[in-house]
Amino acid sequence: MHSLTPTAVRLIDFYDDGEHARHFTFRLLNTASQTTEVQGDWMKAKTGQFFMLCLPSVGEAPFTFTQLPDQHGNFRALVRKIGRVTSALFELEAGQILGAKGPYGKGWPMDQVCNKRVLVVGGGCGLAPLVGVVNQLIEQKTYTQLMVVYGARNRQAKMLRPERSDWQRHIPVFNMIENGDTEPGENESGGTPVDILPTVLGQFDESPDVVLLAGPQAMMFAVAKYLVASGVTEQSIYLSIERRMHCGVRTCGHCYLKDKYVCSDGPTFRWDDLKRYIPAGS
Amino acid sequence: MQQYVLHSLQQLQAHLSQSRQLYQVVDNHGDAYWQHQAQPPFPVLSQQRPLSSAKSFFFAEQETLYVFDGQFFRETIPKPEPFVLFGVQSCDLMAIHYQDIFFEQDPYYQARRQQALLVGVDCVHPCQNGFCNLVDAGPGVRDNTADLILHPLDDDRWLLIVVTEPGRAALQGLALTPATGHAQNLRSDNLTQCEHEFDDHSYILEGIEKLNRDQAPDAFWQQLAIQCIACSGCTTLCPTCSCYGTQNQAVLQDAPDKPPSQARQVRFWDSCLYEGFQREASLHHPAEQAGERVKRFWYHKFSDDFLPEFGRYGCVGCGRCEQTCPGVIGVHSVMKRIEKDA
Numbered sequence: 001m002h003s004l005t006p007t008a009v010r011l012i013d014f015y016d017d018g019e020h021a022r023h024f025t026f027r028l029l030n031t032a033s034q035t036t037e038v039q040g041d042w043m044k045a046k047t048g049q050f051f052m053l054c055l056p057s058v059g060e061a062p063f064t065f066t067q068l069p070d071q072h073g074n075f076r077a078l079v080r081k082i083g084r085v086t087s088a089l090f091e092l093e094a095g096q097i098l099g100a101k102g103p104y105g106k107g108w109p110m111d112q113v114c115n116k117r118v119l120v121v122g123g124g125c126g127l128a129p130l131v132g133v134v135n136q137l138i139e140q141k142t143y144t145q146l147m148v149v150y151g152a153r154n155r156q157a158k159m160l161r162p163e164r165s166d167w168q169r170h171i172p173v174f175n176m177i178e179n180g181d182t183e184p185g186e187n188e189s190g191g192t193p194v195d196i197l198p199t200v201l202g203q204f205d206e207s208p209d210v211v212l213l214a215g216p217q218a219m220m221f222a223v224a225k226y227l228v229a230s231g232v233t234e235q236s237i238y239l240s241i242e243r244r245m246h247c248g249v250r251t252c253g254h255c256y257l258k259d260k261y262v263c264s265d266g267p268t269f270r271w272d273d274l275k276r277y278i279p280a281g282s
Numbered sequence: 283m284q285q286y287v288l289h290s291l292q293q294l295q296a297h298l299s300q301s302r303q304l305y306q307v308v309d310n311h312g313d314a315y316w317q318h319q320a321q322p323p324f325p326v327l328s329q330q331r332p333l334s335s336a337k338s339f340f341f342a343e344q345e346t347l348y349v350f351d352g353q354f355f356r357e358t359i360p361k362p363e364p365f366v367l368f369g370v371q372s373c374d375l376m377a378i379h380y381q382d383i384f385f386e387q388d389p390y391y392q393a394r395r396q397q398a399l400l401v402g403v404d405c406v407h408p409c410q411n412g413f414c415n416l417v418d419a420g421p422g423v424r425d426n427t428a429d430l431i432l433h434p435l436d437d438d439r440w441l442l443i444v445v446t447e448p449g450r451a452a453l454q455g456l457a458l459t460p461a462t463g464h465a466q467n468l469r470s471d472n473l474t475q476c477e478h479e480f481d482d483h484s485y486i487l488e489g490i491e492k493l494n495r496d497q498a499p500d501a502f503w504q505q506l507a508i509q510c511i512a513c514s515g516c517t518t519l520c521p522t523c524s525c526y527g528t529q530n531q532a533v534l535q536d537a538p539d540k541p542p543s544q545a546r547q548v549r550f551w552d553s554c555l556y557e558g559f560q561r562e563a564s565l566h567h568p569a570e571q572a573g574e575r576v577k578r579f580w581y582h583k584f585s586d587d588f589l590p591e592f593g594r595y596g597c598v599g600c601g602r603c604e605q606t607c608p609g610v611i612g613v614h615s616v617m618k619r620i621e622k623d624a
Contacts, residue, residue: 001389005348005357056350056545057532061563083563099355217566244562246528251388253525253554256578259587278568279500 002249006054006099007038012074013094018159020081021125022090023066026053026100028073041103042069047110047132048240048268051102052248053077053089061085062245062263064129065103066160078128078159104248105267108133108212109238114142116209119200121193121223123151123215127160129240129267130214135163138170145208147200151176151193151219155183174200194222197230207231214240224271237271283425284450285461288440291432294401295324295368297456302399303365305339307332316367327369327432331409331600335374335521336367340394341381344550347390347528352543359393366399366452372420373412373598375402375427377521383592384524399452402428406472411601411614413483419598422473433469441465489617490584490595498624504573506616509609512572514553516603516612517579522596525559527552554579580616 012025028042045051045068054060061083067076081090092098110133118137122130127150137143148167152158154177167173168187180190189196201207211227213220220239228234243255243262255262257277269277288294298304304319307328314330316339346358370378378400385391402423405414414420423431429449433441441461444450492498517523526549534544552559555575561567569575582588583597597613604612 001392002387003357004389006355008354054355054547055530057530059530060528060547086563097353099350242562242564242566243568244560247526249387251385251524252527252549253552254527254560256554256560258581259585259591279574 002251003038004101004247004249006052006060006101007042009098009100011092011094011096011098017078017161018125019156021078021159022081023076023078024089025067025074025076026098028069028075028100029097030073039073042073042075045069045075045103046107047136048107048129049103049105050129050245050248050267051075051077051100051104052245053085054099054101055085055088055092056099058088059085060099060101060246062104062248064240064267066128066131068132078125078131080125080159101248104245104263106265108240108268109210110136113137113210113212114140115144117145117204117206118143119147119149119204119208119211119227121149121151121211121213121215121220123193123219124153124157125159126215126219126240126242127163128214130212131160131163133212134167134171138167145204147172147174147203149174149176149193149196149200151178151215153177154179155181172200172203192222193219194226197223197226201227201230209236211237212240213237217242228271234272234275235270238268239271239274240267241269241274242267284444285466286442286444286458287435287461287465288432288442289459290438291327291440292322292324294440294442294456295319296322298366298368298399298401298452299324301364301452303363304368305365306368319368327403329407331371331373331412331602333602333605334519335377335600335602336370337377337381337521337523339365339367339398340378340391341385341524341526341551342390342394344548345390347547347549349533349546350544357389358546359389362394362397364397364399366401368401369403369432370400370428371403371405372423372427373414373600374521375400375423376414376419376594376598377600379424379427380522380592380594380596380598381524399430399448400428401430401432404431404433404469404473406434406476408476408480409601411604411612412599413480413486413601413613414599415477415480416483416486417595417597417599419594419600421476422469433472435465435468441469483614485621486613486617489620492620492624493580493584494586498577498620500571500573500577502620502624503577504571506611506619507572507576509611510555510572510576511609512553512555512557512575513608514551514555515606515608517553517555518551519602519606520583521598521600521602522583523551523553525552525554526550554582576611583613 008029009026014022014024050064063077069075175188182188245263246252246254250261250264314328314332405421429446431443528549
């Protein structure tokens with residue numbers, strides 16, 4: 001049976017990262033009501049999965065992990081203040097008890113990512129679900145080639161600055177600012193992720209084996225279409241899709257894609273599959 | 283399967299109500315509704331299809347999923363007494379079977395479902411708007427959807443068919459007369475006769491085919507959606523619709539400027555036809571056009587894509603959507619237009 005009841009977590013700390021965005025660290029609380037099975041599920045979380053954060057009397061919302069639960073039960077998420085739940089979250093102080101359910105969904109196909117030529121493309125806070133992948137590949141040195149493209153609409157919308165700076169010491173990172181308002185010394189170019197793709201593909205020894213995309217749907221679709229037109233196979237492109245995940249266990253219906261549910265069949269989908277679920281122009 | 287002839291339905295109702303809460307459909311000023319029946323004399327079985335299906339007995343229209351006491355979250359799974367739904371028609375039984383699959387892992391649904399005994403009743407005449415015969419849901423009760431099946435014979439006698447072990451156990455202590463082959467043949471003849479009494483609804487089958495060939499263009503659905511006022515009448519009355527929303531509510535707030543010390547989450551029936559159903563916090567809306575939402579609703583009912591999971595369509599042919607839709611886009615109207623226009 002599914003459990004629809006959250007487990008208690010404590011808000012440990014947070015720090016700002018870009019306009020209206022913060023990294024939050026939570027800690028799973030060991031409680032009598034939390035079964036070992038539930039604890040085990042959290043410790044087996046995979047990068048690319050998500051969890052529901054529950055603010056009592058306010059609501060629940062889905063967030064991806066930027067750091068999976070460690071041995072102390074600590075995990076992190078990047079949250080953009082955009083709705084009722086996130087606005088209330090930004091009002092909280094460290095120490096507050098909240099709820100969390102999960103982990104839910106399918107993560108990135110790590111068995112197909114390691115020791116390959118990997119291209120990662122993230123837009124805005126959509127880079128968050130990709131942070132764990134890039135960190136893991138770099139830390140474990142399990143890649144043949146690895147490049148990251150990051151796109152932001154403007155200077156204020158840039159996020160994950162420390163992570164991108166750190167990655168840059170190991171791999172090529174291409175930062176794109178859509179409105180051209182680049183900052184000196186920040187390794188940035190004006191334009192969208194699609195604009196830099198010819199350059200990026202030119203730096204791969206061969207066509208990337210795996211491409212991971214997350215961010216605004218229009219950006220991901222544009223990138224995927226360009227890559228396929230450039231010779232990357234549809235089967236090697238994976239996308240993380242955003243929908244109104246409400247229950248996490250494919251019963252509430254809000255996150256449907258044809259006969260699939262993003263909360264359990266996704267949020268990561270292969271491009272050739274996803275094209276069948278999302279009507280053209282969506 | 284054991285089969286008996288009942289000389290009095292009252293006898294069975296009284297027996298089952300001794301150990302369970304008994305619910306039965308009764309006529310009420312032209313409509314029929316599920317009602318709790320506490321004691322004899324029990325009403326005769328209604329010939330009408332109830333306006334509301336048995337859906338809410340298992341999937342509550344509104345219920346608390348958990349409470350927060352300031353420190354911990356506690357689930358609130360219901361603990362209902364055993365109950366019997368007496369006289370469920372075949373279409374609604376098939377819908378329960380469908381929901382059983384959908385909510386197989388839902389502890390709140392299953393807590394109620396496991397306490398229920400289902401007594402089905404065969405329909406011997408088609409109901410208004412009904413087309414259960416086209417979608418493998420009736421008019422006879424399917425063996426895998428009920429614990430006991432009733433079929434009207436003659437002279438107020440009933441054929442009683444025992445389908446499941448819980449059904450057999452529920453009859454213990456009741457003196458029953460084994461049925462003859464004649465009674466069983468009569469059931470078969472009556473159901474065959476009933477099938478012949480259905481109007482020609484072949485446009486529904488043709489509509490389903492066209493829908494699955496994606497022959498209804500987006501413009502068709504947009505045009506259709508003009509008539510949809512998103513009242514949720516169809517999704518509320520549809521016995522297989524199961525979308526829900528949740529809301530977190532403060533239960534106890536010590537001071538206006540402090541977070542509430544106690545809270546709960548409530549889930550409630552939702553509708554995929556509501557404009558805000560899929561809208562995200564970022565205001566991105568993957569089904570912004572009403573036509574997309576209307577298309578999705580009918581796709582969910584009749585797409586072949588759902589057959590592997592459920593083994594059948596998501597429509598059981600009860601016709602309630604046609605009965606309730608103020609915009610006249612219930613199943614018959616929509617399928618006629620798909621068959622004709624798309």
